[in-house]
Amino acid sequence: MQKKQKKIVREPVQQRGKEKKAKIITAARKLLNREDYETVTANRIAGEAGVSVGTFYSYFKDKRDVFLEVIRQYSEDIFGELIASIRDLKQGSSNLEEVVRSLILVAKKRHDHEKGLHKQMLVQSIRDPEIRELSYIEEGRADSLIREILDQYKDQIDVKDPDAAIFLVTNCVEEMIHHLIIHGSEIPEERVFEELARMVYRYLARP
Amino acid sequence: MQKKQKKIVREPVQQRGKEKKAKIITAARKLLNREDYETVTANRIAGEAGVSVGTFYSYFKDKRDVFLEVIRQYSEDIFGELIASIRDLKQGSSNLEEVVRSLILVAKKRHDHEKGLHKQMLVQSIRDPEIRELSYIEEGRADSLIREILDQYKDQIDVKDPDAAIFLVTNCVEEMIHHLIIHGSEIPEERVFEELARMVYRYLARP
Amino acid sequence: MQKKQKKIVREPVQQRGKEKKAKIITAARKLLNREDYETVTANRIAGEAGVSVGTFYSYFKDKRDVFLEVIRQYSEDIFGELIASIRDLKQGSSNLEEVVRSLILVAKKRHDHEKGLHKQMLVQSIRDPEIRELSYIEEGRADSLIREILDQYKDQIDVKDPDAAIFLVTNCVEEMIHHLIIHGSEIPEERVFEELARMVYRYLARP
Amino acid sequence: MQKKQKKIVREPVQQRGKEKKAKIITAARKLLNREDYETVTANRIAGEAGVSVGTFYSYFKDKRDVFLEVIRQYSEDIFGELIASIRDLKQGSSNLEEVVRSLILVAKKRHDHEKGLHKQMLVQSIRDPEIRELSYIEEGRADSLIREILDQYKDQIDVKDPDAAIFLVTNCVEEMIHHLIIHGSEIPEERVFEELARMVYRYLARP
DNA sequence: AATGAATGAGCGTTCATTCAT
DNA sequence: CATGAATGAACGCTCATTCAT
DSSP: OOOOOOOOOOOOOSHHHHHHHHHHHHHHHHHHHHSOGGGOOHHHHHHHHTSOHHHHHHHOSSHHHHHHHHHHHHHHHHHHHHHHHHHHHHTSOOOHHHHHHHHHHHHHHHTSSOHHHHHHHHHHHHHOHHHHHHHHHHHHHHHHHHHHHHHTTGGGBOOSOHHHHHHHHHHHHHHHHHHHHHHOOSSOHHHHHHHHHHHHHHHHBOO | OOSSSOOOOOOOOSHHHHHHHHHHHHHHHHHHHHSOGGGOOHHHHHHHHTSOHHHHHHHOSSHHHHHHHHHHHHHHHHHHHHHHHHHHHHTSOOOHHHHHHHHHHHHHHHTSSOHHHHHHHHHHHHHOHHHHHHHHHHHHHHHHHHHHHHHTTTTTBOOSOHHHHHHHHHHHHHHHHHHHHHHOOSSOHHHHHHHHHHHHHHHHBOO | OOSSSOOOOOOOOSHHHHHHHHHHHHHHHHHHHHSOGGGOOHHHHHHHHTSOHHHHHHHOSSHHHHHHHHHHHHHHHHHHHHHHHHHHHHTSOOOHHHHHHHHHHHHHHHTSSOHHHHHHHHHHHHHOHHHHHHHHHHHHHHHHHHHHHHHTTTTTBOOSOHHHHHHHHHHHHHHHHHHHHHHOOSSOHHHHHHHHHHHHHHHHBOO | OOOOOOOOOOOOOSHHHHHHHHHHHHHHHHHHHHSOGGGOOHHHHHHHHTSOHHHHHHHOSSHHHHHHHHHHHHHHHHHHHHHHHHHHHHTSOOOHHHHHHHHHHHHHHHTSSOHHHHHHHHHHHHHOHHHHHHHHHHHHHHHHHHHHHHHTTGGGBOOSOHHHHHHHHHHHHHHHHHHHHHHOOSSOHHHHHHHHHHHHHHHHBOO
């Protein structure tokens, strides 16, 4: 007789409510930076945020719902950093090799904070299409920025398949950074990044 | 509740016991190829293997324990494939560009079977240090094989930091393959691989 | 947790308060006509009435409290209908058989509106003594009306135990109507009512 | 990735398991005879039965599932009683009036035990189609027995619409009994039943 | 008076693990 | 050795009710 009544999630209009919602997101972000997504429970997020479970569920549909929000915020944060770093680059030197090296360092810097959270994001983006979608959006935005930069050096660049090249280069850099975050390396990071820059430069540069 | 007393796990000495253990591993492998690690339960593995949960727990400490075993076997299998493929390469052409291209295709081929299982392995290796350890061992073995191959072409190669270079090149290729397995790409795979080969070749080759 | 301290329920003296209370009752009545008592929540009644839960709880002790009020009103309403219908009957024919048939139709007509609410009332009157009490009062009033009518035909009536007879006849009719509301029937309603009238008439009539 | 995996309910094959399942059903029956369906929880049924919740859920899908089983058993029990009583009736007197009176008493006797449970069954049969179905089946079986009996007296019976008549008479009797179980009456039960018998007899009998 | 955010006990349910048979 | 019934802590989630604003 009764139909499944869409779950109602309160959208806080008042100041107090907004603060609570923010507190919950912060608590979730903290916990997700420390431990695996699966071991974090709604109850513990609420506890960490100093609110009751009921409150948690009045602002979020479930654990995944907060996680999405956390990722949105986190993406926003690191994208902000990216923008700032890129801005500095634009007025910089007109040497392609230098620019490539700088872009890699910028990409690396983006992942320096909250490595644990980043890990969880990577893992869940493998499993959860909606989370993957979020990552895509952020990556897309980053990609166009990078493309913009490289465009300024197009007279120094010579590749056969530009679309594949940009896809390859951005993801190679990204994945190497993830690899180092997640697995570390016996060889000191700087040396790896040095070679990475060299590889990318040689690939892009007119011989 | 977790670590009470050291759990006694029987090591099957008799033939029958060994067969049972193998059946359980196979069942787990099958399930892990189909669904996420978390959703696979001990009961279902036992069911799939046609034995009781009790039997399961007499051969394995817990779910993670079988997973480790599954990964060990899987690594062994794909390493076997790798050896075979490499052997063919050794008698092949003496052109560095061709060899790089071939090595990448070999690496790609290794991931063509049991993609689901591979995914689970990647995810868990992010989270579980012991699983990561397993991956290291296998990677190390693969690395030395590749090093061996490249050594044959050392006169055509010119890199400043050979250790960093080999680490970079192998992991870049590996991670790009993982990226394509997990996230796919809008650009056709062949074009990406073509550019990847070009990039690696230009990087290694004496200019 | 249940009965702590005597809950203070405001009795609205002002016009505005009375209107609010009425709006809440109307909202509850609407919801209870649509779905089961258990699935209706205080929050949703308040929402439907356009007031806050807090307001709800300042006018009613709890969910049951509104339900009692809803039933009181509903009883009042259908009793009103009954009175009107009976009034028409009084000037009617002096034939006992006709009167019985008419009374049954009147009883039936009473249940034609808000069948859902009626169902809930029946169910809860089975479980909640106070709700049962409310039904009694209304039934008692209906009974005396019917008794009054039948008194006009007492020369055509011949029963051994008049009190038991009136109890029997009224409840039989009532329960058959409920049965048809709740369970329906494979045999068309009209035929059942036709036979019901015949049965009651034969029972009451001097042979 | 994982589909909703049909809930597996263990069907006990061993003696021990069957006993446990029976204990749970008995516990549920006991609780449902004492209190409302809604207030009985799976946990409390398990507690009353002296088993764990887990055990409960390995034998039953949910609360409703046990309730269905309880009703099935209860129906079986009272139908057994009915058969026994009817058997006695068959060799009895050949007087229609006597038979009607006896059938009513038999029907009444069926409801003498576990009135609370019967109440819950009536209530839920209003709300849950599957429970209603169960009641129908039992009623159907009872109906055909009664029809069989009345057939023996068909020369003394004279009704215009036999199908409607049997529907009317059986349900009237049934509902009056329910009414008395649930609401009681100010007039002593015997007098009501006496008049009920008289009414039904007069209705059926050739005048 | 009115609000609606906040509470938290308690629901239904699952599953890793044990242990009597 | 093998079985699978039994356990129970712990999960996600709801809703009647309160109380600071």
